[in-house]
Amino acid sequence: MTVKDLYEKVVNGFIISDIELQRAIVYDADKQALVIDSLYKGIPLPAFYLWEREDGKLEVLDGKQRIEAIKKFKQGNLKYEGKTWKAYAYDSDLQEVVDNTELTTIICSGNEEKKREIFKRINTLGVPLSKFEVLNGLYHGEYISGINDYFAQDTNIRKVLPNTAIDRGDNKYRLLEFIYYVRKGGIFPKRSELDDYVQEHKDESFNEEVKKIKPYISFIRDVFGDASKIGNMLKFKLAVKYLKDRTIWLQHKDAICKDCNAFIKSEGYKLSTSKEEDIEAMILGIVGNLRVDPKRLFTSDDKAELISKLTPDAQGLYECEECHQHFAVEELTVDHKTAWSKGGRTVLSNARLTCRACNSRKGNS
Numbered sequence: 516m517t518v519k520d521l522y523e524k525v526v527n528g529f530i531i532s533d534i535e536l537q538r539a540i541v542y543d544a545d546k547q548a549l550v551i552d553s554l555y556k557g558i559p560l561p562a563f564y565l566w567e568r569e570d571g572k573l574e575v576l577d578g579k580q581r582i583e584a585i586k587k588f589k590q591g592n593l594k595y596e597g598k599t600w601k602a603y604a605y606d607s608d609l610q611e612v613v614d615n616t617e618l619t620t621i622i623c624s625g626n627e628e629k630k631r632e633i634f635k636r637i638n639t640l641g642v643p644l645s646k647f648e649v650l651n652g653l654y655h656g657e658y659i660s661g662i663n664d665y666f667a668q669d670t671n672i673r674k675v676l677p678n679t680a681i682d683r684g685d686n687k688y689r690l691l692e693f694i695y696y697v698r699k700g701g702i703f704p705k706r707s708e709l710d711d712y713v714q715e716h717k718d719e720s721f722n723e724e725v726k727k728i729k730p731y732i733s734f735i736r737d738v739f740g741d742a743s744k745i746g747n748m749l750k751f752k753l754a755v756k757y758l759k760d761r762t763i764w765l766q767h768k769d770a771i772c773k774d775c776n777a778f779i780k781s782e783g784y785k786l787s788t789s790k791e792e793d794i795e796a797m798i799l800g801i802v803g804n805l806r807v808d809p810k811r812l813f814t815s816d817d818k819a820e821l822i823s824k825l826t827p828d829a830q831g832l833y834e835c836e837e838c839h840q841h842f843a844v845e846e847l848t849v850d851h852k853t854a855w856s857k858g859g860r861t862v863l864s865n866a867r868l869t870c871r872a873c874n875s876r877k878g879n880s
């Protein structure tokens with residue numbers, strides 16, 4: 516199909532580009548001009564996916580924004596290098612080149628279910644949509660509109676999960692995961708599970724979900740504010756688990772933020788599940804008035820310093836302070852005398868050498 520064919524079919528309604536299954540992203544004028552530029556310079560555009568309906572008309576599954584750009588340009592509403600379509604009629608070959616450019620079109624047919632599946636595949640394998648944009652395209656309805664409105668209007672959610680133009684709905688997706696987590700009693704969904712959940716609730720109001728999550732969102736806003744750097748999923752988990760202790764957590768919110776940030780700084784930003792447990796222990800320490808050291812682990816420098824103060828045996832081995840057997844330096848770990856989770860500091864005066872077996876047997880040190 517040439518550009519000219521495609522344009523005529525769109526204008527006379529044989530190709531329908533304005534259907535529900537479409538991405539929320541809209542090209543700006545620069546990106547639209549880039550479509551024209553590609554056509555003129557012979558740079559191939561991605562394939563257009565069209566869906567053949569029973570009445571023979573074609574719906575656009577992928578390519579709407581490119582079609583919009585062509586339409587706008589040919590109708591005089593978009594300029595390419597400062598000139599409109601008409602202005603190119605006299606002194607340039609642009610009209611001819613663009614009109615005769617062959618486009619790659621892929622026409623599919625089948626039932627509604629297959630159509631949705633193809634849409635999903637295009638957007639999983641092709642130009643990637645964000646996970647939320649896929650849901651937005653597939654299950655557009657009252658539920659999805661509701662979450663969009665919620666993010667547009669509610670100041671609490673905007674504070675807890677800022678929705679910026681760059682994140683392309685990532686935080687909306689995160690909120691859906693959290694809703695699922697709350698609804699299913701503490702399980703985060705796999706992608707397909709969330710997909711099914713949204714499909715199931717497609718035509719329902721989002722208000723019930725808002726009612727359900729509101730207390731947690733307020734808890735997170737009030738305790739962590741926007742200063743805390745710990746991850747959203749961890750905040751969600753903590754909110755569900757400790758909502759009942761809201762009053763006491765609020766009394767300690769400044770210390771919680773300060774120590775969480777210090778912890779993250781000392782551990783680096785990559786939080787593993789075991790570090791999540793450490794953060795939880797630390798916060799529980801704070802709200803129980805038992806302060807734990809934001810520095811969780813001894814470093815290799817700490818170990819070297821500790822070793823330098825000890826005398827090895829005749830074989831050059833050191834004693835495990837738990838089982839009293841002797842080990843090479845590499846086989847020994849530095850451990851807290853008073854457990855870290857019970858308020859023990861990560862300082863050398865609270866450090867001791869233990870073998871790996873003793874250290875792991877002792878567990879939460």
Ligand SMILES: [Zn+2]
Binds near residue numbers: 835840871
């Ligand atoms: Zn030992």
